[in-house]
Amino acid sequence: MARQRKKSDFPTKICPVCDRPFTWRKKWEKCWDDVKYCSDRCRRRKQSDNPVNL
Known part of the structure; x- marks a missing residue:
């Protein structure tokens, strides 16, 4: 059985x-090389001038 990787080992x-x-x-x-945004919300706001209110 393969060993599980720790989350800290991922890029x-x-x-x-x-x-x-x-x-x-x-x-x-x-x-992975094409992924730029952490979520759909950030992807939708990519062209917005308003900062994300988190």
Whole structure:
């Protein structure tokens, strides 16, 4: 059986909208290089001039 990896072992990126770090997910396995935003909310707000109110 394969060993599970710790979450800290996965690569991370910084979201350009909210400036928060986000971690690699299995669903992004094939497109990790293209992933830019941490969530759909940030992706929708990418062209907005208003800051994200979190």
